[in-house]
Amino acid sequence: MATHGDLMQEVQVRLQRGVVTASLDSDTISILLNTAYQFVYPYNLQHFPWFYVKSAAITASTSFTLPDDFRRIACVDVPLATFRYARIANHREYNYLQNIPDLASKTANPLCRVDATVLTIGTSLTGTLFYYMNIPDVASSATTTNITTMGTGNAFIHPVFEETIVLQAMILAYARHMQIAKLNQQQQDDHLKMIAMQKDKMDESLKPYATWQREIPEA
Amino acid sequence: MAVPTYNKADLRSLIKVSALTYRAQIKLDDRTIDLNGHRAEMDVWSRYVQIDERFFRKSASIADAANLPSDFGMLANNAVDGAGLTASYIDISETSFRQANKWDLASATSPSYYISAQKFKILPIGSSPLTIDYYFLPTDMSNPASADSTVSSMPNELKYLVAMGATRRCFQTMMEQADTLNLSIEERQNITGAIESLADLYNKEQMKEAKHN
Numbered sequence: 001m002a003t004h005g006d007l008m009q010e011v012q013v014r015l016q017r018g019v020v021t022a023s024l025d026s027d028t029i030s031i032l033l034n035t036a037y038q039f040v041y042p043y044n045l046q047h048f049p050w051f052y053v054k055s056a057a058i059t060a061s062t063s064f065t066l067p068d069d070f071r072r073i074a075c076v077d078v079p080l081a082t083f084r085y086a087r088i089a090n091h092r093e094y095n096y097l098q099n100i101p102d103l104a105s106k107t108a109n110p111l112c113r114v115d116a117t118v119l120t121i122g123t124s125l126t127g128t129l130f131y132y133m134n135i136p137d138v139a140s141s142a143t144t145t146n147i148t149t150m151g152t153g154n155a156f157i158h159p160v161f162e163e164t165i166v167l168q169a170m171i172l173a174y175a176r177h178m179q180i181a182k183l184n185q186q187q188q189d190d191h192l193k194m195i196a197m198q199k200d201k202m203d204e205s206l207k208p209y210a211t212w213q214r215e216i217p218e219a
Numbered sequence: 220m221a222v223p224t225y226n227k228a229d230l231r232s233l234i235k236v237s238a239l240t241y242r243a244q245i246k247l248d249d250r251t252i253d254l255n256g257h258r259a260e261m262d263v264w265s266r267y268v269q270i271d272e273r274f275f276r277k278s279a280s281i282a283d284a285a286n287l288p289s290d291f292g293m294l295a296n297n298a299v300d301g302a303g304l305t306a307s308y309i310d311i312s313e314t315s316f317r318q319a320n321k322w323d324l325a326s327a328t329s330p331s332y333y334i335s336a337q338k339f340k341i342l343p344i345g346s347s348p349l350t351i352d353y354y355f356l357p358t359d360m361s362n363p364a365s366a367d368s369t370v371s372s373m374p375n376e377l378k379y380l381v382a383m384g385a386t387r388r389c390f391q392t393m394m395e396q397a398d399t400l401n402l403s404i405e406e407r408q409n410i411t412g413a414i415e416s417l418a419d420l421y422n423k424e425q426m427k428e429a430k431h432n
Contacts, residue, residue: 001359010254017396048293050334077342130333150356151289153338159356160265163258 001150001159005143007033011169024173030140032176036168037147040161041135045071048158052132059126064119069133073114078127082108086125089113171196223375227360228367230256233382234389241413245389246400250363252389257361259384260373267377268292268354274374275354281339282348288355290372294334295352380424387417 002010008029015024024032045052053074058064076086089111105111105122113120119129135156138145146152148159157165174192231252238245245252268275276295279288331342332349341349358372359365373381390410393400397407 001362014392014395017399050294051337053333053335055335133336149289150291151287151337153286153336155337160261162261 002148002162003143004030004033004138004145004147007147007162007165007169008140008143010166011173014166014170015173018170018174024176027140028176029169029173030138032169032172033165034137035172036165037135037138037156039168040157040165044157044161045132049132051156051158052134054131054133056129056131057127058119058121058129060124061126062121062124064121064129066114066117066119066129067131067133069136071132071134073119074130074132076110076112076119076121076125076127076129078110078125080107080126081110086110086112086121086127224370224373225375225378226367226371227253227256227365227369230360230371230378230382230385231367233378234385237382237386238389238413241390241409241416243390243393243406243409243413245386245393246402247389247392250361251392252385253363254361255388255392256381256385257357257359259381259388260357260360260371262384263373263377263381264292264357272354274377276352277355278350278352280348280350283341284338285348287334287337287339288353290355290358291337292354292356295354380421383417383421383424387414387421390414390417 008026011029011033012024052071054067054069056064056067058076073088076088078084078086087110107123107125110125111122138147146155147165148155148157148162150159171192231249234252234256235245247255264275272295275292277288277290281287333340333342339349339351355372358369360369360371390413393402394407394410394414402410
């Protein structure tokens with residue numbers, strides 16, 4: 001259950017006690033951790049999608065600019081529509097609907113499409129866009145930013161992934177250190193061997209999460 | 220039925236004793252041992268939530284837009300309830316999003332809910348609090364502020380599995396820090412062998428539990 005600062009400290013301590021005394025400045029460690037967050041993000045999104053559900057209000061619009069942290073669409077809630085939700089033309093469940101003229105966009109049965117930066121809506125509507133967000137970069141000075149502490153409303157990553165994050169950041173730190181220190185091949189191998197072993201064990205322990213995926217009923 | 224538990228000091232002792240089985244001594248500070256203990260608990264949690272979830276099931280009444288409980292791990296399936304409501308409740312956070320245009324989800328007696336960035340949201344907004352069932356996370360015993368007598372929220376019957384995983388993690392940490400800890404060649408060999416052996420044993424224990432259930 002950690003903040004950005006906790007994880008920075010853990011990475012620093014483990015590096016200093018490790019096979020190479022790779023002392024790094026906090027900005028660098030922060031960048032490595034941010035890289036690790038992004039590495040873990042797709043796994044977290046798959047297993048714990050509710051971390052990333054957000055909403056944005058759409059007011060009488062036919063072209064709604066997607067939020068900056070938009071990753072992919074979940075649904076568009078339209079209270080006045082007959083079926084409450086808009087159909088999303090290029091959503092994977094609705095691909096086949098696009099060429100059916102009977103399903104043209106109407107107030108009672110609206111149709112949307114996600115484009116590069118906007119949500120294009122067939123008929124003007126007021127509602128709510130639900131979407132999955134990206135993880136933002138966390139500044140090195142933002143040490144109190146919550147990363148894995150649950151129940152506070154803004155954790156980015158489930159605590160089961162903490163060790164994976166730390167190891168991933170350490171691997172990046174070692175790789176960086178080796179490039180700068182110009183070590184020979186044998187030294188490089190020694191440095192990476194133990195950390196790679198840790199990482200392999202973590203990968204093994206992540207396998208059971210695959211069973212958490214729910215079956216998606218046929219549409 | 221009360222579930223027997225163990226405390227922080229118990230687990231740390233058990234890890235140290237387990238290590239001696241492999242002719243190796245844990246040369247780590249207590250904080251690091253506790254951290255490995257906690258991470259091992261998280262490993263066991265993530266597996267047992269699927270194998271024997273009853274240990275980790277808990278309920279809480281959640282109002283609209285409230286934070287989830289601090290020990291929230293994940294939502295149990297079909298696990299939302301509320302007094303005075305006539306129909307089942309629809310989770311629009313995952314699969315139902317994809318089926319959204321099949322149903323009229325707006326109903327005072329049959330509210331929909333979803334979890335947004337770890338806040339519980341009920342549609343239509345303003346519904347009464349709903350009771351959710353969820354799987355709680357183990358207590359974070361790696362927190363230096365918690366006393367040795369802090370009781371773990373893991374059941375006793377998982378203690379040895381946790382200790383096994385924690386010992387393996389401690390050995391891995393020692394190998395990661397082998398030079399700093401001045402480990403001898405013999406110690407390194409013992410520990411490397413112990414890591415493999417513990418991993419093997421750990422997986423067999425997991426399989427045994429899975430069959431049992």
